[in-house]
Amino acid sequence: MVRLTNITGAFLLSLVLAIPAWASEVTVDLSNPLVQITAGFSGTDLLIFGVAPDDGDVVIVVRGPIQSEVVRRKERVFGVWVNREEVVFDDVPAFYTMASNRPLDEFMPSGIAHVHQIGVENIQMVPRAEYADVKDWEEYRIALIRNKERQDLFKWEPVDLIFLPNRLFRATVRFPANVSVGTFGIDAYLVRKGELAGWETTLLNVRKFGVEASIFSFAHRHSLAYGVLAIIIAALAGWAANAAFRRS
Amino acid sequence: MQIYLPIAEISVNIFLILGMGGGVGFLSGLFGVGGGFLMTPLLIFSGIPPAVAVATEANQIVASSVSGVLAHWRRGNVDFKMGSVLLFGGVLGSSFGVWLFTFLRDSGQIDLVIKLSYVVFLTIVGGLMLIESIKSMMMRRRDIRAKAHTHNWMHGLPFKMRFRKSRLYISALLPIAIGFFVGLLAAIMGVGGGFVMVPAMIYLLGMPTAVVVGTSLFQIIFVTANVTVLQAVNNQTVDVVLAMLLMVGGVIGAQIGARFGGRLRGEHLRGLLALIVLGVCFTLFLDLVQTPADIFSLGGVVMH
Numbered sequence: 001m002v003r004l005t006n007i008t009g010a011f012l013l014s015l016v017l018a019i020p021a022w023a024s025e026v027t028v029d030l031s032n033p034l035v036q037i038t039a040g041f042s043g044t045d046l047l048i049f050g051v052a053p054d055d056g057d058v059v060i061v062v063r064g065p066i067q068s069e070v071v072r073r074k075e076r077v078f079g080v081w082v083n084r085e086e087v088v089f090d091d092v093p094a095f096y097t098m099a100s101n102r103p104l105d106e107f108m109p110s111g112i113a114h115v116h117q118i119g120v121e122n123i124q125m126v127p128r129a130e131y132a133d134v135k136d137w138e139e140y141r142i143a144l145i146r147n148k149e150r151q152d153l154f155k156w157e158p159v160d161l162i163f164l165p166n167r168l169f170r171a172t173v174r175f176p177a178n179v180s181v182g183t184f185g186i187d188a189y190l191v192r193k194g195e196l197a198g199w200e201t202t203l204l205n206v207r208k209f210g211v212e213a214s215i216f217s218f219a220h221r222h223s224l225a226y227g228v229l230a231i232i233i234a235a236l237a238g239w240a241a242n243a244a245f246r247r248s
Numbered sequence: 249m250q251i252y253l254p255i256a257e258i259s260v261n262i263f264l265i266l267g268m269g270g271g272v273g274f275l276s277g278l279f280g281v282g283g284g285f286l287m288t289p290l291l292i293f294s295g296i297p298p299a300v301a302v303a304t305e306a307n308q309i310v311a312s313s314v315s316g317v318l319a320h321w322r323r324g325n326v327d328f329k330m331g332s333v334l335l336f337g338g339v340l341g342s343s344f345g346v347w348l349f350t351f352l353r354d355s356g357q358i359d360l361v362i363k364l365s366y367v368v369f370l371t372i373v374g375g376l377m378l379i380e381s382i383k384s385m386m387m388r389r390r391d392i393r394a395k396a397h398t399h400n401w402m403h404g405l406p407f408k409m410r411f412r413k414s415r416l417y418i419s420a421l422l423p424i425a426i427g428f429f430v431g432l433l434a435a436i437m438g439v440g441g442g443f444v445m446v447p448a449m450i451y452l453l454g455m456p457t458a459v460v461v462g463t464s465l466f467q468i469i470f471v472t473a474n475v476t477v478l479q480a481v482n483n484q485t486v487d488v489v490l491a492m493l494l495m496v497g498g499v500i501g502a503q504i505g506a507r508f509g510g511r512l513r514g515e516h517l518r519g520l521l522a523l524i525v526l527g528v529c530f531t532l533f534l535d536l537v538q539t540p541a542d543i544f545s546l547g548g549v550v551m552h
Contacts, residue, residue: 042250042259070547072356080364080536083356086547094549143544150542177252177259208254212489215254219484227480230307230488231473234495238314241499246319 025198026052028060028188033202035175036209043177046204048099048186049170056192057100057107058161061118062173062204064095064153065182068128071140071147087140088128094180096120096148098158099171109194116189116196120145120154152176181206255487256300262493264294269308269497276312276498277505278512279521280461282468284309284439287494289366289528298359300487302349302438303479307491309440309472312498313465320462327413327459331466333420334445337427338434338471345435346478353483356547360536365437367533373443374525381519414455414463423453427467435475440468 031047052058069092072083098104104119117123125144127137134140148154153176161171183203190198208216219226251262268290276283284305291301320326352358405419426448430441445464449455455463480486512520 037252039252040250041252067549069549070356072545072547074540074543074545080360081538081540081543082360083545083547086356140544143542144546146542147544147546151546177250178257212252212254215488219255219480219486219488223481223484224477226488227477227486230480230486230491231310231476233488234307234310234473234476234491235314235469237492237495237499238311238316239318241311241495242315242318245499245503 025056026050026058026188026190026200028186028200028202030186030202030204033204035179035204035206037179037181037207037212038210039212041177041212043179044175046173046175047170048173048188049168050188050200051167052169052188052190052198053192054163054167056190056197057102058169059098059100059104059108059118059158059189059191060161060171060173061116061185061187061189062095062097062099063093063185063187064180064206065093065184066090067092067094067180069144071144073140073143085134087131087134087137089125089141089144090128092125092144093123094182095153095175095184096123097155097173099161099173100158101161101163101169104158107191107194109191112189112191112196116187116199118189120149120156151178153178175206179206181208251489251493253296253300253487253490255304255485256296256490258295260294260296260490265490265493266497268294269494270501271497273312273498273501274505274508275501275521275524277502278508279505279517281521282309282312282440282442283498285366285370285437285443286524286528287498288362288438289532291490292362293531296490297485298362299349299353299483299485300490302362302436303476303483303485304487304491304494305438306434306472306475306479307486307488308494308498310469310476311491311495312502313440313469313472315499315502317462317465317469320465323462325459325462326466327411327455327463328466329409330411330414330416330423330453330455330459331463333409333411333423334427334430334463335467335470337424337429338431338467339427339474340424341428341431342435342471342475343431343478344428345432346475346482348432349435349479350482362437363532363536365433367529367536369433369437369444370525370529370532374522374529376447377518378522378526381515381522384515385519413459414453416454418453426452427471431471431474434468434471435478440465440472442468 028050035044048060068088068090070086070088072086074081075084113119113122125141145154149156159171161169163169183205185201186204187201249262250259252259272283272287288301288305292298352361405421407420408417409420410417430445434441442464446460449460476486
């Protein structure tokens with residue numbers, strides 16, 4: 001129920017913000033609306049740029065597709081560390097990073113940060129219903145953020161957003177090699193005098209391309225054929241190796 | 249140079265993987281062992297998810313066993329009948345193993361079980377090898393021939409079969425049970441299981457040493473092939489790109505290793521291998537008992 005109110009609230013707010021006079025205050029775009037994961041992919045930098053009045057502050061939030069994550073806690077059993085209790089969180093963004101022109105605590109009212117989920121501590125991740133009775137789930141939520149941060153998928157601190165002449169701004173966001181595929185939301189928020197003065201969203205697609213994409217989809221869609229093919233390749237490789245080294 | 253692995257979904261250094269394949273291939277050529285029990289832990293240490301490491305290594309072992317069995321087959325050192333009976337147990341065991349693997353993965357215990365299995369089996373195998381090689385280095389006595397075979401309760405079991413090549417007349421239940429157990433290990437640990445199969449064939453079944461390795465390799469091909477297909481179907485964890493890189497490195501390494509192996513004495517080789525095995529084992533053991541940097545971990549994306 002609480003979440004439903006939040007969603008409704010965010011929706012109404014977005015309707016209010018869709019008023020053209022406000023929407024024009026901040027615009028945002030990307031150097032490339034598509035990140036391609038190919039055989040040589042080892043992460044990539046994405047340039048985000050836009051226009052905003054220089055009497056306000058801008059924060060950009062990049063959010064990956066929503067997933068469910070299981071967080072497990074280890075306990076010592078007979079000297080060995082074993083996974084014991086677990087909590088599943090829904091609505092976890094696969095990726096979360098920000099860019100802003102100065103530290104958030106200098107201009108961002110906590111109310112806006114909370115409603116718009118700006119800052120990793122404000123991401124509204126709640127345990128799935130069957131885990132609601134885990135009393136210390138808050139600890140699991142913090143651990144989820146910490147683990148995501150260790151994998152370079154969450155960033156606690158925003159990266160630099162630089163204002164250029166003519167009200168232009170730009171920021172470079174790093175996408176690591178282990179980034180998830182899917183549709184990413186990129187939101188630019190303009191904050192002036194403690195009020196949200198503008199907000200614009202653009203989308204980014206992260207997709208696998210080429211051989212990697214074909215192998216992945218083949219392995220998932222025709223897993224039996226994939227397994228058989230893997231064996232045939234291995235058997236041929238073994239036979240070829242034997243034949244090659246027998247002659248020499 | 250980085251390469252993105254499509255199933256593991258991570259980017260790895262291509263030369264690191266080729267080097268690991270070559271290094272383990274070298275050792276397996278040098279010692280005449282499969283190398284799965286070294287490769288899988290190395291893959292896990294280098295950041296490949298354990299589930300992917302185990303399934304992919306099974307795929308690679310298909311290649312190395314095919315290559316190995318051909319050489320033994322040419323010399324007539326494969327007992328196909330015994331191999332098939334072992335295989336019958338192996339297919340049952342590995343199928344059960346993959347089912348168990350999927351179950352353990354879903355309940356978050358697979359990493360623990362993989363590592364624990366390694367610690368237990370590597371301790372036993374490494375320890376026995378070390379003791380044996382030290383003994384033979386000290387005594388240097390040759391030709392302590394094993395008795396043909398002693399009669400015990402095993403020979404009272406039903407379903408007796410004659411294995412001409414192995415010169416045995418024993419119950420089929422025994423090789424089926426051994427095959428089942430080794431198949432289970434293959435599925436959970438990502439190994440061929442030769443390090444358990446070979447001693448079991450010699451000491452439990454009483455097979456002649458000449459046909460042991462070829463017959464073991466013969467059944468390993470099909471057991472690991474079974475594991476590969478079942479892992480691909482149930483868990484989608486077989487990474488063919490990774491497997492092919494390992495195969496390339498492994499094949500070259502094994503050939504070089506085999507040439508070096510001829511220059512070293514048997515008991516020295518076994519002693520050296522025992523130390524490597526115990527080293528890997530100790531590293532995994534530390535991993536299990538040391539307080540982890542973070543007692544919380546992510547178990548991956550779960551479905552609704």
